[in-house]
Amino acid sequence: MPMRHAVAARFVGLAVFAVILPGLLLPQSACGQQRTNSSRAGRTAAGPHIYKSTNFHVMTDLPREGAHELLERLETMHRLLVAYWGRRNPRPIEMYVVENLDHWPREVLRGMEQQGLESLRNGQGLTVTRVISQGNRFISKAVVYAVADRGMPQHEAVHAYCGHAFGASGPVWYAEGMAEVGQYWRENDKSVTASAYAIRYLRNSPARPLNEIVNSPLETTGDSWQNYTWRWALCHLLGYNENYTKRFKPLGLALLGGRRVNFWQVYGTQAQEIEFEYRLFLKDIEAGYRCDLCSWDWKTRFRNLAGSSSVSARIRANRGWQASRLRVRAGHTYRFTSTGSWMLSQDADELTADGDDQGRGRLTGILFEDYELSEPFELGADGTFTAPQDGNLYLRCDDAWGEIADNRGTISVNLILEKETAAAPPEPNSP
Template sequence: MMRESIVLHLRRPCLFGILASLLLPLFVPAHVSAQDAKVQLYQSRNFQLMTDLSKDEADELLEELETMLKLVADYWGRRNRKPIRMFVFDDFDNWPQEQIAKLSPDGLRSVRTGGGLTITQVRGFVGGPKIDSNAIVYAVSDHKTPQHEAIHAYCGINFGSTGPVWYSEGMAEVGKYFRAGERGVNASENVINYLQSQEPKSLGAIVNNPLEQTGDSWQNYAWRWVLCHMLGANKNYSARFKPLGLALLADRKVSFDSVYGAQAEEIEFEYNLFLKDMEPGYRCDLCSWDWKTKFRLLSERTTAFSKIRADSGWQASKAKVFAGDTYSLKTEKEWTLSKEGPLLSAAGDENGNGQLIGIIFDDYKLSEPFEIGGNETFTVPTSGELFLRCQDKWGELADNKGVIDVRIGLIEKGERSENSR
């Protein structure tokens, strides 16, 4: 699947007029003979769709495109100014040769290889957000390629640019997975399986690789998607990601490194954790790492108190713990694993679902998770900062309810090195 976006900045009005005169008539409704009836024009508020899909399939696609466009327009804060014109192919044999002959050879080439191409013609920047531009989309009908290319077209029409490759293609992939009312991962099983079967690609290799280009491979698109999805949804980075994107779309002198350089270690840690735990429904906003809470050493006279939510990922216990020490645990209140599920204590159910579990963070590395449950005492496998959560599938946290109060105390010290005393 090759998906591409070409932005043509046309400085001569006459050339723009010639292109428009050649392309726009293709979208004007006309009499269609019985032989050509499989290719029809369908229209909605923001799209003009020429396709050989059935009417029901075309109507469904237009509805999906309109829903997606509203979400992305709300996100970027810019209403779509012009209809997005699209050629969507289900079967080339359904298209008359005389019509094929009028279309872009580059667009047809991309479609024949199983992908898509967006050609944006930018005549000029009128000033402020006003841009004189048009966009034509060529796409196969499957793999959500029309949705991906429609994001490029929206950006080209309304910003005159789609940004650098990592942002342009990453956000087009994010956009095609948008679903109204859903904030979890909606990527295909194939994409998730691929990402989790590979060594994580470094952040620099995604955002600073001059050899990568639009339309290179679906695997590269997957890495761009995972980074853009995380930055856009994670509470630690989303506030900066939207302004960064708007600056990139405006071709300003800004970069990923200039915005996030000071958070590079934190981003890499959460990026790798996202790749490890990702599954359909995973919510980056609910699983954002807590970098702000202060942890304390415990003594026989001091304890650490925390409130652990059932609907969130790893949360700070506020306790700095040491391997070999024995700790006391007191828990109060209950939680559920669904809106109408049974109330559970920190011990969870008979299968361990809903029990309290822990993990140790030390110098951007994590231990393996371990069970704590409702035990009155516990030990830890290694030293560091203790994080806690409710045991549940990562993609099913959002419907959990309740909070359990946790108080941890030190009962007995084990053997420690001198620098940990």
Template sequence: MRLSDDAHGLRSAMKMCHWVQRGVGRDTLGLLAILILSAFFAAELPVAADDSVSIYRSAHVELYTDMDATRVKSQLQRIDRVLEFSQRYWQRPLVGRIRCYLVNDLATWRSFDFPEPTARRVLRRIGGGTNLERQSDGKGKSQAVVYATTEPGVLEHEVVHAYCFQTFGHGGPAWYREGMAELIGQRLDTDPGAPCRASTLQLLRQSSGYTLAQLTKHEGDFTAALKNSAGRHAQTQEKAAIRVSLDDDNTMALKVGIEPQTWSDDDHAALQAARIDYAYSWAACYFLSQHRSYRERFRCYGQHVMCGAKISLADAFGDATPQVEFEFAQFLNNIEAGYRVDLCHWQWHEKQPARPLEIGAARVVQVRSALGYQPAGVQVESGSQYRISA
């Protein structure tokens, strides 16, 4: 079901949230129970095109892989956890199976016939991607197909895309699509502290970056220019490799297998731009999904846009947008590994009147624990000195 495109503002977003929640209920809970209880794979299933590639099936995944059977179960469990959270978050069950091609060594797939002609190039030069196969008559269900290497984090990221594509037909705006894939792929919902790694921190600190308004107005595919660079170099250097994937500590990295001197200024710019875009997309989705005052609106916004309605992030937050921008900027300035957004938010709704403090006077303020920034009721003056004691 697609909602009308003329719904705008927070009221529309909240209506959307209620509609989505009413639309699932017991069916989703039952589906999640099946996910948890179902067997992950059957080792006796026949191999695929040759003896090096085997097929494994769970309730929601058909996995083609050359991995050792002892490692496959853990991979299917990881996929299952990603899908479980995705279904719970977007309140929409996955219909059918996602087809995944998980490649450990591309050389062992030499005689395998991938359904996507460019799959080998994607795996070799980018590291992973998700394709949506639609029925030619436009009437059948869409089939999401994942191509991923075994590099940490790639499979989980692409499975989020596959769930969205197969369930909703799209992944939403670029910043939302990539940010949520990073967020859920890393399973951040289990730990309220930001698991922000050194490479992501460095990108966020060294770049001028985006405001939320700038990020959410970003048009196009974050990696399009980078893929074009890979294609140009591949014409002259067969072993060229550019991978847009997650590095060993699960942060966004772009791994380059081309000699640096062969890169043009445009190639370097595309590389850096893609890294920054992914970092800020993750930061925005992490901040909004963890903030106590904003997470439900953000969730409703996501459910709204995934169902096809036209609404901007500013529409969803309305008059609170300047406050959201202020706190996001503060988050970017202060973020460290383990940073807790839920403990650093501002209590904007508390309207304690602020009054000047006379010289020599004191004011006692009761501060509640674990509730972030709270008003002190003191109107400070520029150039004056104040002492705070607890």
């Protein structure tokens, strides 16, 4: 819908941009409770009707119940967007959400933007945002065109919100990555809720280099669902991982505000750490995965053992790999003992570090060296292990990555160097 001339006259300069989304991911999103009203609430015919809530005016041919459920999802997502970015939506977002274009009268179709109509005919989504600006002042108007696939209206509504609130969506990687994050957002839920086929794609594909995601001149809005999936994965990691989340929101606000800042200026000093955690996230990702609970410990100091000295660590059942404080040497044998118990769900039986009969809940180790990990190895409640390589020892309660959030309890682990391996083996005699 075009701007009124009376509004445009107060500003100089006109910028027009369009955000285009091909048919991509279809998430299952939880709905908040937002009271809605409809100008034709009692009608259930196949043709389109207008449904309104506080922040959305939606014309759709969805059944009345489906339209109200969509508005509830949109309002829940909007509340999360405002809470995250801290800027309100100044006017309702207008949306066309189409289940079947054959149900739409020609006079309504003629009133649509040609680009929007074409995107609907192609089973896609489009957000057209017009911005009239002068310096730091702007007025914007966004109109969403989206097929009624479950996630697409929410994805496009994120673009529309950014257009209204900021007059921009940021560079492609951030704009599309955060729109994907937005469509998956659930209230009070930090877990991965992406579609099953997106998760399979990420787990089974070679990890794309970070710079290829955030700095590729070849990537554009609407390029491919695969590119959208990589952008989502990076934004989800940065948004929830405890090591990077504090910098991510200020970076996003700077990008939305048009400031001359980029990913590497903000995260360059953490490049190796992010690359490591990004690859680990892609390797272990599954529905329910929690980046915050699996954030890597980069601060704990590790030390070698000598003589009868020992190290102790408390390992929580509801976290990923945790620092033991022990640095091991290849070929040396270490003894470990443990006390305490943990549970694999709130109401499950208590387990020792030996876990259950299937090995779930068993204390497990892994070695970190030069940003690479060894294969994990089982430990249990007590025993010995011989280090296959040098490295820092990390420990965890063995459970599915998407199921650790409801675990309970802590195991205390004590580690000591076995006496017979305390001294390094003698050098062989020279011939």
